[in-house]
Amino acid sequence: METKNKKGLNRKTLGGIIVAVALVLALGVTALFIQKIPNGYVGVVYSPNGGVQNKTLGQGWHLVGLFDKVTVYPVRMQTVNYRDIQVATSDGKNVTIDFAYNYNIQPDKVVGVFNKFGPIDVEQIEQSYLRTRLWDAGRKAIAKYSVIDTYGEKSSEAAVNVQKIFSEDIGRLGFSVDNLTLGVPKPDKSTQAAIDKRVEAAQELERKQIELKIAKAEAQKKQIQAKAIAEYNETIKKSISKEVIQNSWIEKWDGKMPNAMGSNQLISIPIDGNSSSKK
Numbered sequence: 001m002e003t004k005n006k007k008g009l010n011r012k013t014l015g016g017i018i019v020a021v022a023l024v025l026a027l028g029v030t031a032l033f034i035q036k037i038p039n040g041y042v043g044v045v046y047s048p049n050g051g052v053q054n055k056t057l058g059q060g061w062h063l064v065g066l067f068d069k070v071t072v073y074p075v076r077m078q079t080v081n082y083r084d085i086q087v088a089t090s091d092g093k094n095v096t097i098d099f100a101y102n103y104n105i106q107p108d109k110v111v112g113v114f115n116k117f118g119p120i121d122v123e124q125i126e127q128s129y130l131r132t133r134l135w136d137a138g139r140k141a142i143a144k145y146s147v148i149d150t151y152g153e154k155s156s157e158a159a160v161n162v163q164k165i166f167s168e169d170i171g172r173l174g175f176s177v178d179n180l181t182l183g184v185p186k187p188d189k190s191t192q193a194a195i196d197k198r199v200e201a202a203q204e205l206e207r208k209q210i211e212l213k214i215a216k217a218e219a220q221k222k223q224i225q226a227k228a229i230a231e232y233n234e235t236i237k238k239s240i241s242k243e244v245i246q247n248s249w250i251e252k253w254d255g256k257m258p259n260a261m262g263s264n265q266l267i268s269i270p271i272d273g274n275s276s277s278k279k
Helices: 001-033 107-117 124-140 147-149 154-169 191-237 242-254
Strands: 034-037 041-048 060-063 068-075 078-088 094-105 177-184 264-267 275-276
Touching: 034 041, 034 068, 041 107, 060 191, 068 094, 068 107, 068 124, 094 107, 094 124, 094 147, 094 154, 107 124, 124 154, 147 154, 154 177
Parallel strands: none
Antiparallel strands: 034 060, 041 068, 078 094, 094 177, 264 275
């Protein structure tokens, strides 16, 4: 009995192992026919027998052929940063600029993108084709601005022009570009020295202009003060008459007759601002 039980257990164990292996194999084979498309992407299917399928795969799980190749492309915005792209300005200065932009591929154009580039990852397209086209757009747009302009208020204007040229160039393939920005330009040593001199000259000019304004303000202040004093003196002069002087003298007189030799002296009240004695 014991031997039979052992044989029964061995058969059950073996059967369980076989079922488990079969399930694993089934899942493995099934996985070969399933393709997951991430959210925000679409997939282009290429079949060795039928070529590129016009119908794309949306986000989610899909059954595909065993030998089919699926390439995914972003249809939602992706952010790309490029560092150290060298361009030349209108005054012949070389500057190195960092670029950043957002892009996506129009869903109805992904098949055309696949036909142009083949079954390669979109990251490779970003670092090769898109980078080259952006450099060309930056070269054309920034060549219209001086090196000082790229540092100042025209930096935003230059970014808009780069985006315009870049968008028109790659838009034919179905790429949409948005929110392109320029980093702070990094000039070479000679260019930086020229910029520093120009900035210093601008600062010196501004300083002199401020000093000139201050000097003019001070001169105007002194003129106003001098005019006010002159007008005041003139007013005082006009207000002093003979009668005013006489009244002032009387108000200050204490009523005492002066002590003087002789009895024929008379007091003369000044009427012209000068006092005198008559004998």
